[in-house]
Amino acid sequence: xxxxxxxxxxxxxxxxxxxxxxxxxxxxxxxxxxxxxxxxxxxxxxxxxxxxxxxxxxxxxxxxxxxxxxxxxxxxxxxxxxxxxx
Amino acid sequence: xxxxxxxxxxxxxxxxxxxxxxxxxxxxxxxxxxxxxxxxxxxxxxxxxxxxxxxxxxxxxxxxxxxxxxxxxxxxxxxxxxxxxxxxxxxxxxxxxxxxxxxxxxxxxxxxxxxxxxxxxxxxxxxxxxxxxxxxxxxxxxxxxxxxxxxxxxxxxxxxxxxxxxxxxxxxxxxxxxxxxxxxxxxxxxxxxxxxxxxxxxxxxxxxxxxxxxxxxxxxxxxxxxxxxxxxxxxxxxxxxxxxxxxxxxxxxxxxxxxxxxxxxxxxxxxxxxxx
Numbered sequence: 001x002x003x004x005x006x007x008x009x010x011x012x013x014x015x016x017x018x019x020x021x022x023x024x025x026x027x028x029x030x031x032x033x034x035x036x037x038x039x040x041x042x043x044x045x046x047x048x049x050x051x052x053x054x055x056x057x058x059x060x061x062x063x064x065x066x067x068x069x070x071x072x073x074x075x076x077x078x079x080x081x082x083x084x085x086x
Numbered sequence: 087x088x089x090x091x092x093x094x095x096x097x098x099x100x101x102x103x104x105x106x107x108x109x110x111x112x113x114x115x116x117x118x119x120x121x122x123x124x125x126x127x128x129x130x131x132x133x134x135x136x137x138x139x140x141x142x143x144x145x146x147x148x149x150x151x152x153x154x155x156x157x158x159x160x161x162x163x164x165x166x167x168x169x170x171x172x173x174x175x176x177x178x179x180x181x182x183x184x185x186x187x188x189x190x191x192x193x194x195x196x197x198x199x200x201x202x203x204x205x206x207x208x209x210x211x212x213x214x215x216x217x218x219x220x221x222x223x224x225x226x227x228x229x230x231x232x233x234x235x236x237x238x239x240x241x242x243x244x245x246x247x248x249x250x251x252x253x254x255x256x257x258x259x260x261x262x263x264x265x266x267x268x269x270x271x272x273x274x275x276x277x278x279x280x281x282x283x284x285x286x287x288x289x290x291x292x293x294x295x296x297x298x299x300x301x302x303x304x305x306x307x308x309x310x311x312x313x314x315x316x317x318x319x320x321x322x323x324x325x326x327x328x329x330x331x332x333x334x335x336x337x338x339x340x341x342x343x344x345x346x347x348x349x350x351x352x353x354x355x356x357x358x359x360x361x362x
Contacts, residue, residue: 019284025237033241034248051262062262
């Protein structure tokens with residue numbers, strides 16, 4: 001029996017929900033790959049939050065916000081440079 | 087010319103091959119041109135060009151991107167205007183050179199010139215994460231990441247999203263790169279039964295906003311057989327409508343996301359035995 005047929009029968013009995021497994025595997029894998037690529041989710045979210053807070057009080061163009069991230073030893077420094085209209 | 091607002095440069099990318107970058111580039115390029123925009127689609131897949139085929143322009147390519155970079159032709163000679171849709175233009179990739187012919191300086195020069203002539207510059211990236219892919223994204227203001235509801239495609243998309251911040255001019259300046267997720271080959275029926283990753287799964291995992299969801303459809307193959315973008319060939323078909331809506335969202339229009347209806351009933355799939 002070919003695998004797709006087998007899966008269809010499983011599905012008939014409500015046993016073929018492999019998507020949640022894919023989701024879990026991806027989440028774990030990507031968390032690991034992002035960390036090793038030096039791309040921390042945390043920094044991105046912090047950047048977005050900081051920009052959102054400032055945007056609430058001053059009319060800034062999100063695209064003109066420059067964010068520099070430096071990592072030295074085990075410390076990140078986050079430098080944010082933006083034009084805020086006077 | 088000096089008064090024209092510079093074009094928005096968009097890269098269509100995915101990491102993984104075969105997910106629909108070229109088809110999507112042609113479909114969205116045509117959809118934007120149908121909205122009255124001046125559009126150029128640029129093929130960065132040096133050595134393996136295919137965008138010309140999707141536009142039915144394969145017999146009209148005389149000069150290509152590399153000829154312009156090397157100075158053997160000027161940009162006007164290399165731009166191919168679509169026969170039916172006059173706002174749509176193609177800059178083909180070279181079929182004979184290798185990707186090293188894409189010099190940084192040459193690409194920067196061409197992108198600058200295209201920006202001044204068009205409203206949209208849409209760069210069709212080759213698969214992979216090497217030079218061609220990096221050059222295609224380098225000057226982009228925005229990116230459309232094409233993903234299939236499939237585990238390897240989502241992983242590769244994540245990888246490409248990382249590169250978009252690290253390798254582009256915008257990223258290097260610390261500016262935000264607009265990222266849009268376009269899910270292609272979506273199968274509502276298989277998602278409902280829990281066999282396939284859903285839209286929310288993919289969007290959550292990649293944490294970028296969804297530009298559109300294109301359903302799996304044999305009309306897409308038909309359009310590429312004919313050499314006409316699906317948005318022109320069969321404009322009322324579900325995939326064409328999905329691409330059309332995605333193009334409008336790209337222009338900033340607020341259009342609610344339409345989830346494609348299921349393709350066929352449960353048992354048809356069972357007896358049909360066709361793996362999508």
